[in-house]
Amino acid sequence: MQYLTFNDAMRARFGTKVYRLSLQSGCTCPNRDGTIGTGGCTFCSEGGSGDFAAPLLPIDEQIAAARKRVDAKISPSIAPADRRYIAYFQSYTNTYGDSERLRSIYSDALAHPQIVALDLGTRPDCLPPEMIAMLREIRTKYGKPIWIELGLQTIHEKTADRIHRGYPLKVFEDAYRRLKSEGFEVIVHVILGLPGEAREDMLETVRYLSLLTPALDGIKLQLLHILKGTELAREYEADPFPLFTLDSYCDLVVDCLKLLPPQTVVHRLTGDGPKRLLIEPQWSAEKKRVLNTLSRRIREA
Template identity: 55%
Template sequence: MHHKLSTFLKSTYGEKIYRLSLTSGCSCPNRDGSIIMPNGERSFHGCTFCSEGGSGDFAVPVTGIGVNELNEQFERAKDKVRQKTDANKFIAYFQSFTNTYGDVNRLKELYSAVIKREDVVALSLGTRPDCIGRDVLDMLKELNQIKPVWVELGLQTIHEKSAISINRGYELKVFEDAYKRLKEAGIVVIVHVILGLFGETKEDMLETVRFLSGLTPVLDGIKLQNLQLLKGTQLYRQYLEMSEDERPSFMDMEEYTDLVAECIALLPEETVIHRMTGDGPRKLLVEPLWSLDKKRVLNTLTRKCKGILE
């Protein structure tokens, strides 16, 4: 039986744990020209699907972040959650942009402050596999001695043609190397996969999941998400430039939920399912609109994953 994140956290900590979306103030090498693409040009636009918020549209917006600013940000995010729940324990979740990119001393100071809080049970960092240098790995190992550190790697797909299409900016071997080094360091690794990338077949998507299911050591966690077309992204601009006949279709809810159930069945039971659907900002989402009805999507997934997921 596979476990959803909520089930895993409840069994691990004995109570409901909530993620607080926070911002570290990091940028991304795929946006500042540091990465040279296969065509020889420097990348300033990021991955084509990524919004201006760096895939962290629900994080509390903050500028000029130091320890004091981070603590204020944490308290605001905490207060927002506690308006709806009686939560006492949290995961400090840095999702937007690349949270191991920049001055490591500054990042170490920020992350050390938040991970030492009594109300934090784990630190979760969204990043890229090409931003896990020796100094970053040393920082992660040191933080991991205090409390668990989770590193979320944005892989999206194993197929190089798709990776180039979405302007990912690194080859699969870079992911494989980063994964190996992180696991050797004792770090929990979660991998993000997008289902429905333009040009990918169902078999292409299943191949990505099969690859992840064969990783050694076993993958700790996975996030499965449907491709979302958001206003303001490079992908949206590309979509608008296509003729009606050229525009790819998006999976409907039944197709998508069937595929997710098939993907989960391929994974080892030790791999925790952190996400099964996306929930992009209503004001930005163009397609697929069915994903806005998250309750209906999750209820459908629960029904289709009965017997393989709890």
């Protein structure tokens, strides 16, 4: 079966492979700082989401350090000057905070000649009008796309409560509509395997996303990882819930991909949790085997 991979979409759009540089904006998360909650989403590992004990470096320095890490894996046949990157602010809630401070950080990233897009991970309840206006302005100024990644995880309110997501579906719907009407590209995160959800519940989430109008720009499918030190790990230890095998996960991913509109870019098929924190599923630590199995199953579908 066919689906639109991240690499194919980037090649078609930017004429070359594009690499994500993981950068930090210094934002916190309202689900951790007490505004909405203090414990965060039950699956979220504080250390795994970023560590702000370290001082926040200027963006140029962050870009240089991230490039060093990413460039080590790029074929020397691509000259350093020809490489293209996405400034990816993943950890915590990157539209939560002072919009002028963030304007300066994101402008510095967009001004870099080899950065082709800005990619911000955030929550749909952290997109006030002044933040959207600021992002619109810098998008126009630098003439580069801005992607907004929303951590929805599930459309089911019961699960959302259980994982302490901290907002109802209607907040996502409102943010999605506002972002799309302002011309932003939206990528939605979905976690497959959340406690209490059956396979059909997960497919319902993907089906709902595939029917959004205007159509969803991108999706990240993420296997639920149970990580040490999280509320979810405590919950699992006290009362284990069913987890995917590699086989059953591949079956579900294939069924999810079948639902998506052809123009939706699939940014991720599984995700990888930090190995040192991973409790379950242990098979997910064998990244190569997982990706090979997934590709084969998708090819055969």
